[in-house]
Amino acid sequence: xxxxxxxxxxxxxxxxxxxxxxxxxxxxxxxxxxxxxxxxxxxxxxxxxxxxxxxxxxxxxxxxxxxxxxxxxxxxxxxxxxxxxxxxxxxxxxxxxxxxxxxxxxxxxxxxxxxxxxxxxxxxxxxxxxxxxxxxxxxxxxxxxxxxxxxxxxxxxxxxxxxxxxxxxxxxxxxxxxxxxxxxxxxxxxxxxxxxxxxxxxxxxxxxxxxxxxxxxxxxxxxxxxxxxxxxxxxxxxxxxxxxxxxxxxxxxxxxxxxxxxxxxxxxxxxxxxxxxxxxxxxxxxxxxxxxxxx
Numbered sequence: 672x673x674x675x676x677x678x679x680x681x682x683x684x685x686x687x688x689x690x691x692x693x694x695x696x697x698x699x700x701x702x703x704x705x706x707x708x709x710x711x712x713x714x715x716x717x718x719x720x721x722x723x724x725x726x727x728x729x730x731x732x733x734x735x736x737x738x739x740x741x742x743x744x745x746x747x748x749x750x751x752x753x754x755x756x757x758x759x760x761x762x763x764x765x766x767x768x769x770x771x772x773x774x775x776x777x778x779x780x781x782x783x784x785x786x787x788x789x790x791x792x793x794x795x796x797x798x799x800x801x802x803x804x805x806x807x808x809x810x811x812x813x814x815x816x817x818x819x820x821x822x823x824x825x826x827x828x829x830x831x832x833x834x835x836x837x838x839x840x841x842x843x844x845x846x847x848x849x850x851x852x853x854x855x856x857x858x859x860x861x862x863x864x865x866x867x868x869x870x871x872x873x874x875x876x877x878x879x880x881x882x883x884x885x886x887x888x889x890x891x892x893x894x895x896x897x898x899x900x901x902x903x904x905x906x907x908x909x910x911x912x913x914x915x916x917x918x919x920x921x922x923x924x925x926x927x928x929x930x931x932x933x934x935x936x937x938x939x940x941x942x943x944x945x946x947x948x949x950x951x952x953x954x955x956x957x958x959x960x961x962x963x964x965x966x
């Protein structure tokens with residue numbers, strides 16, 4: 672299964688719906704030690720079984736009395752609404768191997784949408800942004816929502832620069848109830864400024880998770896000679912020596928990642944670093960581990 676979950680292999684699969692299913696199937700197969708993973712243990716209500724539901728959650732005592740299948744719904748499941756904010760700025764085009772950051776972000780978002788809408792039967796929505804809001808799909812559980820979301824991901828093409836202010840303002844205007852907000856970006860901005868912009872989502876009672884998507888060569892560049900680097904958003908250039916890349920650059924990148932992680936967590940915001948050569952089921956498992964711990 673691991674070879675199917677490699678990002679470079681997923682990049683060759685036609686259709687985000689198939690990519691999402693493969694990733695989620697691989698993720699679920701790794702949870703054999705925790706059959707109730709992802710569910711709150713606070714019972715809320717029963718609901719009728721529908722095809723595709725996990726039969727492990729059927730209450731067999733109720734079946735014995737009524738000869739009808741009902742699933743136990745838990746508090747964490749019934750209160751969940753997922754909204755993914757996807758950064759589609761030019762810097763997301765970068766890649767040192769077959770998968771660029773934008774495609775990895777698409778795969779991750781698609782897997783989250785599949786898990787939310789098809790497995791947990793919860794509402795999901797999407798905001799695509801750069802320095803403007805490019806697309807907004809309102810969270811919903813109506814039929815066909817998954818394919819609307821996947822279509823939104825397919826049409827999300829990197830352009831312009833990153834600005835978190837406008838999409839977050841738009842999201843708060845249309846916010847009707849609390850839920851889980853996942854922001855997928857490379858977060859090339861001052862960490863304190865990012866968190867200050869995002870904090871209002873927490874003040875409104877949302878659970879917020881940052882997926883920090885980076886290419887492995889952005890974290891640990893390998894240069895054999897002096898190289899001119901070009902900023903994909905501003906087009907500014909900078910000549911960098913191999914010595915600088917090995918020492919000062921790495922220190923600054925490590926400090927940026929650490930500052931973003933610590934600033935997020937001090938504000939009650941979850942943080943997860945995703946490197947684009949990492950298998951996606953492992954990334955999703957880490958996400959739900961964090962989710963489980965907060966329920």
